[in-house]
Structures are given as C-alpha cells and as structure tokens.
Amino acid sequence: GENVEQHPSTLSVQEGDSAVIKCTYSDSASNYFPWYKQELGKRPQLIIDIRSNVGEKKDQRIAVTLNKTAKHFSLHITETQPEDSAVYFCAANWLDGGADGLTFGKGTHLIIQP
C-alpha cells in the first residue's frame, strides 16, 4: 500500500518568513495530493491540492510543488502570519476507479513566532 513520509514534524518560523513542508510517497500510481490544515480542536480543512498532471499550483500565499520522478511534493507558505499556526497534513491518493482513501503523513506542527 501507499506510504507517505512528512518532514519536519515541527517547524518554527518568524512571522513574515516562509515555511516549507516536504512529503514523499511510495506508490507511483498515486495521482492526487491534497494538503490539510488542522487547528487545535477543529476538523482538517483542505487548503490546496495538486494532481499529477501539474507540477505547481498557487493560491495566494500558498503553493504546492510536485516532482513525480522523485515522488515528493512540498507545501510552501510565504509571508507567514500568526493564523498560519496549525498542524499541516499532506496526503496521497490514487484516482483510478475513484477510490477515495487518503494516506496521510504524520503531520507538521507549524509555529509562527511573533
């Protein structure tokens, strides 16, 4: 089955700096890679996703890059703000047949220092 590794487990950055979280996956058949943000006591929220036919996707301060050859993908947050503090999860899925079971990384606790 699929295995997703996520690094680092904790990331502390100064407000205004950039943050990068990296994930690797094992199954070359995976073709959908979402990122979720989970604040303390709340549900995971989808913040951005990318499909394997795209190398990069941006949404305001958030971007995701995908390297299919190396089987890794990364989340980039620029100009970090206090409200970016949360746990971020990457995930991978294969879409053949429409099966929707996501395999998640262990999460990155992002801390924005004022």
Next chain:
Amino acid sequence: KAGVTQTPRYLIKTRGQQVTLSCSPISGHRSVSWYQQTPGQGLQFLFEYFSETQRNKGNFPGRFSGRQFSNSRSEMNVSTLELGDSALYLCASSWGTPQGNEQFFGPGTRLTVL
C-alpha cells in the same frame, strides 16, 4: 450549503461494548470515508463507501465496520471496544469521482473507551 455533520460529538464507553457513529455528507456527495485520528498514529484510513458499496478499506480489524444508506448518510460500528480504540473518528465526504474527489471533513466524534 451545509457541511459534513457527525453525531454524536462525544462518546464514553467501556471495554467490550459496541458503538455506532453517524455521518451526514454534504448534499449531493455520494462518497463517505472514515478516518481514525490518534496522537500516536495520526490520521488513518478506515474505509470508504460510495453509493451504498464499500469501495476501499484500510488495515483495521473486522471489529470496525460500516455501511451507507441510500441518502448517502453513513454509519460506522466498532464492536468489542478496546482501550486502544479511543480516538477522534472523522468522516469526510466527496463527489467520489476522479474529477471531484476533494474530501471535506466533519467535526469528528471523540470516543473514549474506559
């Protein structure tokens, strides 16, 4: 559009009992996936239902089961509860197609097994 809802939000059970959790997806969504979230193991996929059929299953014992009704609402059942089943159980809904597989999570059911 109303989001994904889950009931109950909190449950306390004792070892050996069984429990049923409920999930109502976003209107129109036909896929419901269930996940277990614990501090040690993170987010782990349990199973996914689409149009009342289980399409995908994770690596959990047979004590964990689920079903989906014709209105797409889903239930999961855990029999013979163990202390290690204490977790946040999250469901997520999506259209369930390769072009529409973004998953949106409910608030979760916090299960405590004593």
